[in-house]
Amino acid sequence: MKPRRICDGVHWMGAVDWNRRLFDSLIPLPDGTSYNAYLVQGSEKTVLIDTVDPDMVDVLKHQLEHVEKIDYLISQHSEQDHSGSIPFVLNKYKQATLLCSTKARDLLLEHLDISPDRIKTVDDGETLSLGNKTLKFIYTPWVHWPETMVTYLPEDRILFTCDFLGSHIAMSDLYAGDDPYIIEAAKRYYAEIMMPFRKIIQNNLKKIRELDFDLVAPSHGPIYDHPEKILSAYDNWVSDKVSNLVLIPYISMHGSTETMVNYLVAALAERGVTVQKFELSTTDIGKLAMALVDAATVIIGTPTVHTGPHPSVFSATHLANALRPKVKYAAIIGSYGWGTKAVEQISGLIPNLKVDVLGTVLCKGHPKEETFVELDALADLIRDKHQLN
Numbered sequence: 502m503k504p505r506r507i508c509d510g511v512h513w514m515g516a517v518d519w520n521r522r523l524f525d526s527l528i529p530l531p532d533g534t535s536y537n538a539y540l541v542q543g544s545e546k547t548v549l550i551d552t553v554d555p556d557m558v559d560v561l562k563h564q565l566e567h568v569e570k571i572d573y574l575i576s577q578h579s580e581q582d583h584s585g586s587i588p589f590v591l592n593k594y595k596q597a598t599l600l601c602s603t604k605a606r607d608l609l610l611e612h613l614d615i616s617p618d619r620i621k622t623v624d625d626g627e628t629l630s631l632g633n634k635t636l637k638f639i640y641t642p643w644v645h646w647p648e649t650m651v652t653y654l655p656e657d658r659i660l661f662t663c664d665f666l667g668s669h670i671a672m673s674d675l676y677a678g679d680d681p682y683i684i685e686a687a688k689r690y691y692a693e694i695m696m697p698f699r700k701i702i703q704n705n706l707k708k709i710r711e712l713d714f715d716l717v718a719p720s721h722g723p724i725y726d727h728p729e730k731i732l733s734a735y736d737n738w739v740s741d742k743v744s745n746l747v748l749i750p751y752i753s754m755h756g757s758t759e760t761m762v763n764y765l766v767a768a769l770a771e772r773g774v775t776v777q778k779f780e781l782s783t784t785d786i787g788k789l790a791m792a793l794v795d796a797a798t799v800i801i802g803t804p805t806v807h808t809g810p811h812p813s814v815f816s817a818t819h820l821a822n823a824l825r826p827k828v829k830y831a832a833i834i835g836s837y838g839w840g841t842k843a844v845e846q847i848s849g850l851i852p853n854l855k856v857d858v859l860g861t862v863l864c865k866g867h868p869k870e871e872t873f874v875e876l877d878a879l880a881d882l883i884r885d886k887h888q889l890n
C-alpha cells in the first residue's frame with residue numbers, strides 16, 4: 502500500500518500485515534492487522550506519528566522514499582509494533598527529534614538502540630506548532646502501557662490514538678465507514694488488550710471527549726470516519742453494566758463434565774438466561790475474551806487431572822484473571838475420578854475477579870440424579886441474581 506492522503510498535509514504511511522495470525526505469541530489475529538504511521542506536514546515543520554513493526558520496516562522505507570525531511574518523530578506508545586522502526590527513521594533523518602511522554606523516555610531507551618540526546622519529552626497538554634498546523638499531546642495512560650498518549654490536530658479535526666480505540670484488522674480501505682465488523686474487531690482488540698485497564702479508560706474517554714474531531718486515526722486498523730460509533734461502543738464496554746449472559750469455558754475428558762455442561766446450558770436457557778459455551782481445546786480464546794466484556798457470570802467446567810483442574814482450564818482461568826473482566830458471579834462444575842482439589846486451585850487463580858461465588862457442583866464419576874438437582878438449583882440462583890442486575 503502506498504502513502505494515502507487523508508487531507509492536505511496529512512497522509513497515512515503505514516504497513517498492512519495481512520498474514521499475521523498471532524500477537525505476543527498468544528493473541529489470535531484472525532484478520533491480520535496494520536501498523537499505521539501518519540505524516541503531518543505543516544508550513545514549517547514535518548512530523549511522523551508512530552512507525553511500524555520492525556518486521557515491516559522495508560514497507561516504511563518505501564513510504565518515506567520521497568519525504569525529504571522529518572523534524573519530529575512522535576512515539577505515542579513504546580511497544581515495538583509502533584516503536585520498532587524508530588531507529589531507522591532517526592538514522593535516515595539526522596535532524597529529527599523524537600518526542601514522547603515523560604514515562605516513555607526510559608522505555609524507549611530500554612527497548613531500542615536510540616541515543617538519549619535525540620529524545621525530548623512533552624508534557625500532558627503541551628502543544629507543538631508546525632506552522633499552519635498544531636499538535637497537542639494528551640496523556641492517556643494504560644492504553645496500553647503506562648506511558649501512552651494521543652495526539653490532537655485541531656486544524657484538521659483529527660485525533661491520533663495509537664493502540665487506543667484500534668482494531669487488529671488488515672484491509673485495503675482506509676476508513677471504517679459503517680461496517681459493523683470493524684466494531685466487532687475493535688471489541689476483540691479491547692477485550693484482549695485493554696480490558697484490564699477498564700477503569701482508567703473511563704477517564705481517558707472523558708478526556709478525549711472534550712476535544713472536537715471528525716476522524717479518529719489509530720495505529721492499528723482503519724480510521725474511524727464516524728467516531729461516535731467507536732466511542733459509544735467503548736462507553737458501553739468500559740461501563741459497569743453486565744448482560745444477562747453466562748459463559749461456560751470447559752474441558753471434558755470422558756464425557757461427564759460435558760454432560761453436566763450441556764444440562765446446565767439447557768437449564769439456564771429454560772430460565773431465560775443466555776449462555777455461551779467454550780470448549781477450551783478448540784476455542785478461539787479471543788472469542789472467549791470478547792464474551793467476557795459483557796457477561797454477568799462465568800462457570801468453569803473441569804475434570805480433575807492429577808488432583809487439580811485440567812491444564813487448559815488452568816490456562817484459561819489464569820488469562821481471565823489477568824483480563825479483569827467486570828463479571829459479577831462465578832461457579833465451578835465438573836467431575837473427578839477418585840479425589841479432587843480443583844475448586845481450591847481454581848479459586849486461587851482468580852484473585853483479580855471480584856466475584857460472588859455462587860457455588861460448586863462436583864460429581865464422582867458420571868453425573869447422577871442428585872447432580873442434576875444441584876445444577877437446576879444453580880440455574881435458579883443464576884436467574885435470580887441476573888434479574889437483580
Ligand code: FEO
Pocket residue numbers: 578580581582583644645646664721
Ligand atoms: Fe500496538 Fe501495545 O502495541
